[in-house]
Amino acid sequence: xxxxxxxxxxxxxxxxxxxxxxxxxxxxxxxxxxxxxxxxxxxxxxxxxxxxxxxxxxxxxxxxxxxxxxxxxxxxxxxxxxxxxxxxxxxxxxxxxxxxxxxxxxxxxxxxxxxxxxxxxxxxxxxxxxxxxxxxxxxxxxxxxxxxxxxxxxxxxxxxxxxxxxxxxxxxxxxxxxxxxxxxxxxxxxxxxxxxxxxxxxxxxxxxxxxxxxxxxxxxxxxxxxxxxxxxxxxxxxxxxxxxxxxxxxxxxxxxxxxxxxxxxxxxxxxxxxxxxxxxxxxxxxxxxxxxxxxxxxxxxxxxxxxxxxxxxxxxxxxxxxxxxxxxxxxxxxxxxxxxxxxxxxxxxxxxxxxxxxxxxxxxxxxxxxxxxxxxxxxxxxxxxxxxxxxxxxxxxxxxxxxxxxxxxxxxxxxxxxxxxxxxxxxxxxxxxxxxxxxxxxxxxxxxxxxxxxxxxxxxxxxxxxxxxxxxxxxxxxxxxxxxx
Numbered sequence: 001x002x003x004x005x006x007x008x009x010x011x012x013x014x015x016x017x018x019x020x021x022x023x024x025x026x027x028x029x030x031x032x033x034x035x036x037x038x039x040x041x042x043x044x045x046x047x048x049x050x051x052x053x054x055x056x057x058x059x060x061x062x063x064x065x066x067x068x069x070x071x072x073x074x075x076x077x078x079x080x081x082x083x084x085x086x087x088x089x090x091x092x093x094x095x096x097x098x099x100x101x102x103x104x105x106x107x108x109x110x111x112x113x114x115x116x117x118x119x120x121x122x123x124x125x126x127x128x129x130x131x132x133x134x135x136x137x138x139x140x141x142x143x144x145x146x147x148x149x150x151x152x153x154x155x156x157x158x159x160x161x162x163x164x165x166x167x168x169x170x171x172x173x174x175x176x177x178x179x180x181x182x183x184x185x186x187x188x189x190x191x192x193x194x195x196x197x198x199x200x201x202x203x204x205x206x207x208x209x210x211x212x213x214x215x216x217x218x219x220x221x222x223x224x225x226x227x228x229x230x231x232x233x234x235x236x237x238x239x240x241x242x243x244x245x246x247x248x249x250x251x252x253x254x255x256x257x258x259x260x261x262x263x264x265x266x267x268x269x270x271x272x273x274x275x276x277x278x279x280x281x282x283x284x285x286x287x288x289x290x291x292x293x294x295x296x297x298x299x300x301x302x303x304x305x306x307x308x309x310x311x312x313x314x315x316x317x318x319x320x321x322x323x324x325x326x327x328x329x330x331x332x333x334x335x336x337x338x339x340x341x342x343x344x345x346x347x348x349x350x351x352x353x354x355x356x357x358x359x360x361x362x363x364x365x366x367x368x369x370x371x372x373x374x375x376x377x378x379x380x381x382x383x384x385x386x387x388x389x390x391x392x393x394x395x396x397x398x399x400x401x402x403x404x405x406x407x408x409x410x411x412x413x414x415x416x417x418x419x420x421x422x423x424x425x426x427x428x429x430x431x432x433x434x435x436x437x438x439x440x441x442x443x444x445x446x447x448x449x450x451x452x453x454x455x456x457x458x459x460x461x462x463x464x465x466x467x468x469x470x471x472x473x474x475x476x477x478x479x480x481x482x483x484x485x
Contacts, residue, residue: 007085011100011115014071014078017055018043020119022098023075027065031058034068105134199283206276231257312371312437317361317471317483322351323393324359328475334362336482339475356397361471361483364389371437372471373450373484376410376430380476383409383418384434386445386464387472405472406459408434408447417457425457433484438469 016023018039025037033055035043044051051060082100093102093112100114108126118128129137238246238253318334326343330336339357348354374384383399385407392403399405400420407418408425415425433450443464447456473481 007081008115010074010078011082014075015116015119019121020124021116022079023071026068026071026075028068028071029053030060030064031056034071037065037067040065103131104128105131107134202279206279210276312369312439315363315370315372316485317363317372319473319483320351320360320362320470322349323353325353325355325357327357328359330359331482335485336480337473337475338480339477341477351393353393353397355395356399356474357476358397358472358474360387360391361473364468364470365438365440366466366468367440369437369439369441371435373433373435374473375433375482375484376479380478381409381411382476382479382481383407383411383416383472383474384436384481385418385447385472386436386438386469388465389468389470391472399474401459401463406445406464407472407474408457409474411476415456423457431456436471438464440464440469 014022016026016036016039017033018035023034023036026034027037027040028034029040031053033053035054040054043054052058053060079098082098083094085101094100095102095114095117098114098116100116102112102114104113104115104118105111106113106117106123106126106128109123112131113123113128117123235253235257238250319330319337321330321334324330324337324346326346327340329338329340329344337359346352353359376382376384385405387406388404391397391405397403397405398420399407399418400422402420405418409416409418410430417423417425431449431451434456435448435450437446437448439445439461442461443466444459444461445464446458448454449456471483475481
């Protein structure tokens with residue numbers, strides 16, 4: 001063990017053995033030992049006249065405490081020397097209480113302390129290590145954290161660079177799509193403008209033809225009315241004459257009345273009538289097409305923008321056995337339904353369809369946007385859609401909005417929208433899956449070919465009133481429908 005330095009010996013001699021800190025108002029006992037006045041007074045508090053020295057246990061007969069001014073001076077000198085030594089070693093930080101160099105580190109309080117603090121009651125029971133050793137230990141921990149933080153920073157920088165690169169690619173892609181949109185809609189506007197010009201030109205020709213016929217007929221009729229008015233005046237004047245004059249040339253006058261030929265006005269030719277009717281039919285188709293285009297375009301854009309499901313929440317739909325028609329056979333997982341030849345012996349409960357081969361889904365919706373897909377097989381026919389909770393189950397059922405059903409179906413090699421009356425849809429291939437998209441908040445249902453995302457039919461907003469809406473299936477002989485998971 002290394003011998004104590006003179007400085008350490010001086011600090012030891014200037015330290016009170018009771019509080020282990022520099023003496024404060026040091027006093028001497030008869031035995032020669034020194035203590036702080038406050039420390040020895042507290043030690044003897046409540047004792048009898050005969051007391052003992054806390055250090056050597058020698059009995060002190062009288063409490064003759066003598067101030068030790070020389071020791072007090074030595075204490076001040078020791079403090080100054082300690083401060084100078086600390087500064088000489090390059091350490092400006094010293095203990096503010098003891099003016100000693102901060103050579104130790106208290107692990108409990110996480111603070112640097114001096115040697116006097118180490119021997120004080122405040123730190124006597126704490127784990128204390130040399131300050132350099134503590135600094136090295138915590139430097140290693142900090143270096144480990146620095147390594148981790150640097151790695152995280154580099155990772156984030158990489159993510160930033162990658163993200164910026166992807167964003168630039170996305171911007172280029174959106175710019176390209178923007179140019180496509182502008183070009184396509186410009187062509188569409190030109191096409192619609194040209195179609196509008198052609199239709200208005202056809203309508204103008206029809207208007208001119210109708211006006212020509214109307215003017216010619218009006219002119220001819222005016223001439224004939226004028227001629228008839230003259231003849232009537234002549235006859236009325238003849239009737240006023242005496243009998244001898246009245247009978248003169250009367251037969252000739254009658255022949256002129258009987259032989260008078262009056263041209264019938266030109267009627268609208270069947271050809272012109274057919275042209276007008278054909279133009280009206282064409283306009284009905286054009287307006288219906290434009291209406292469907294306006295209804296389906298926003299939805300189609302939304303579906304493309306948000307992916308195959310758009311903003312609709314895909315739900316897991318199962319079939320409700322209690323509503324199935326007795327001829328319908330459901331799979332064990334309640335996902336598939338086929339039409340059987342024989343009628344099953346099932347309880348005739350109020351919920352069950354007894355005439356139409358229909359079945360409802362177990363799930364019902366009153367708000368939000370939901371979608372599900374149905375696999376459709378071959379066979380005679382089928383229909384998929386939605387129905388009100390209160391849809392009629394017994395007897396004759398109207399499979400249309402009037403009956404609380406909104407659906408599309410395939411029957412007789414033709415797509416049908418089950419409207420009232422039924423609306424044949426453009427002939428196309430049978431899809432393998434149909435996506436039913438129900439928007440309860442807008443009162444709308446849209447049918448999509450899930451294979452190519454092409455719209456099939458849309459019941460526009462407001463078509464479906466409020467209330468609980470459930471999936472609905474209709475199955476004919478030889479057909480099979482299955483709800484996709």
